[in-house]
Amino acid sequence: MKKIALVIDNSGSLTKEEMEKIKITKMLPISFIVNGEEYYEGENMSYEEFYKYLQDKKTDVSTSQPSIENIKDEWRNILKEYDEIVYIILSSGLSEACNTAINASHLDEFEGKVFVVNNQRVAYMNKMAIFEARYMIDHGKTGKEIKEYLEKTRSECGVYIAVDTLRYLKKGGRVTPAAAAIGTLLNIKPILQIHGGKLDAYAKVMSMKQARAKMIHATRKEIEEKFPEEMKEGKVYIGMAHSFADLNAKEVKDFEAEVKQAFSDLPFFTNDPLPLFIVCHTGPGALAVGYCVDRMGSIKEIN
Numbered sequence: 001m002k003k004i005a006l007v008i009d010n011s012g013s014l015t016k017e018e019m020e021k022i023k024i025t026k027m028l029p030i031s032f033i034v035n036g037e038e039y040y041e042g043e044n045m046s047y048e049e050f051y052k053y054l055q056d057k058k059t060d061v062s063t064s065q066p067s068i069e070n071i072k073d074e075w076r077n078i079l080k081e082y083d084e085i086v087y088i089i090l091s092s093g094l095s096e097a098c099n100t101a102i103n104a105s106h107l108d109e110f111e112g113k114v115f116v117v118n119n120q121r122v123a124y125m126n127k128m129a130i131f132e133a134r135y136m137i138d139h140g141k142t143g144k145e146i147k148e149y150l151e152k153t154r155s156e157c158g159v160y161i162a163v164d165t166l167r168y169l170k171k172g173g174r175v176t177p178a179a180a181a182i183g184t185l186l187n188i189k190p191i192l193q194i195h196g197g198k199l200d201a202y203a204k205v206m207s208m209k210q211a212r213a214k215m216i217h218a219t220r221k222e223i224e225e226k227f228p229e230e231m232k233e234g235k236v237y238i239g240m241a242h243s244f245a246d247l248n249a250k251e252v253k254d255f256e257a258e259v260k261q262a263f264s265d266l267p268f269f270t271n272d273p274l275p276l277f278i279v280c281h282t283g284p285g286a287l288a289v290g291y292c293v294d295r296m297g298s299i300k301e302i303n
Contacts, residue, residue, distance in 0.1 A: 004137050004146075005082040007074075009066070010041055011090035012126035013241065013272035022134040022302060025082070028074055030090065030097070030277045031064045038064060041276045050276050051245035051284055063277045068100050072107075075114055084113055084143035088130050088150070091120040094199060115143035119154040120196055122278065124239030124270050128157070128292040128299065135298035156227070159241075159290030160202060160218055161192045162211035165283045191215060194290075208287070212255055215289050216262045223266075223291050230293050237269040237294055243279040243286040255287050266291075269299060 005025035008014070019027060029040045034053050039045040053059045078085055087105070092098035098118055105114040119129050129150050136146045189211045193202040202218070205211045223236055230236050240259055242252050256271050269292070274282065294300075 001140055002083040002142060003081070004143055005078045005085045006130070006133055006137060007078065007085050007087045008130055009089045010275050011122050011278075012088070012130050013123055013270075013275055014127055014130065018127075022131060024130075025085075026074060026078060028066065028071060030066055030095075030275070032277045032280055033060075033062045033064050035060055045276075047245050047247075047273070047276070050279070054279065055284060061280055063280050065095070065097050065100075068097075068104055071101060072104055072110075075110060079110075079113055084115065086115050086117065086133050086137070086143050086146050088117045088119065088126065088133060090126070091122050091194075091198075092118050094122060113143075115147040117147050117150045119150040120198075121154065121157060122194065123159065123241045123274055123288065124272055125157045125159060125194075125290065125292050127270060127272070128237065128239070128294060129154075131302050132294070132296060132298045135296055135301060153293070153295065155196060156293035156295075157291060158219070158222055159194045159239075159288055160215040161194070161199075161241075161282065161286055161288040162205075162208060162215060163190050163192065163282050164208060164285030191218075193218075208251070208285075212258060212287065215287075216259060219289055219291060220262065227293055230295070231266065234267060235294055235297075236291050237267050237299060238263045238289070238291055239269040240271040240290075241274045241288040242271070243274045243282050243284050245284065247273060251285075251287070255289075259289055267299070 007026045007028065008024055010027060010029040031038045031040050054061050075085060087101060089098055089101060101116045102118060105116045121129055132150065133146050188204050189208055190201060191203045191211055191214060192199055203214055205214055223231055227236055238259060240256060244252050260268055
């Protein structure tokens with residue numbers, strides 16, 4: 001049986017305990033830039049420091065593409081001990097880094113050894129894919145088989161994100177300054193969706209309370225329409241994410257209670273802070289809910 005390394009970036013919001021539990025070989029984090037200096041989540045900047053910088057209008061906070069040369073060097077080192085690498089990273093719909101890594105994996109030295117998974121997921125959806133990959137590695141699947149399965153099932157998930165402010169979407173060019181000004185004046189809360197790896201507009205409401213209710217309704221409707229049998233079999237897992245610096249914030253706890261009540265018939269997977277490089281675009285105070293289908297029972301076995 002081949003020795004397969006499981007390599008990830010930080011788009012799946014795994015804790016250190018989870019990385020140890022599912023035996024992550026290497027985590028190659030996506031960085032962010034604060035006033036021209038490069039930082040890495042959980043390494044040289046805390047959540048509290050990041051959110052202070054983010055909300056300071058005088059501070060320039062942005063994201064950074066990982067260096068493909070550094071990634072290739074990491075692959076070379078890992079392949080000294082492993083036969084293959086399964087590399088699970090941020091959706092290609094949200095970053096060019098995925099396509100860059102895929103192209104690099106087809107170089108002669110990596111062909112047939114490095115399998116970059118373009119499963120078009122982020123946050124808890126990507127976390128589930130990582131759990132599934134570990135399950136398949138432990139059950140003797142090859143890197144090629146794991147990549148093919150995760151890409152085949154990548155549409156079996158969805159997420160809705162309510163953003164508390166338009167300031168950061170405007171900064172990232174996702175809304176025009178005029179639209180952001182009007183939206184801010186009217187206190188509009190946009191709801192975004194991720195399906196097929198891309199971030200798109202879904203709806204606009206007048207309060208976060210309305211946004212929470214609308215996201216729950218949309219998630220329930222989508223699951224019932226797309227995966228009714230999987231829902232009955234307990235294979236559809238509910239997940240959440242948020243961009244609150246205080247992980248015990250009342251809003252996060254209240255929304256989790258609402259979600260668990262609304263989906264009391266479905267297993268709850270996780271409630272995670274969004275990766276900080278994603279928070280650069282959503283801003284603080286964002287809430288997200290969605291689902292993923294786990295056909296193999298990997299979550300139940302590993303958890």
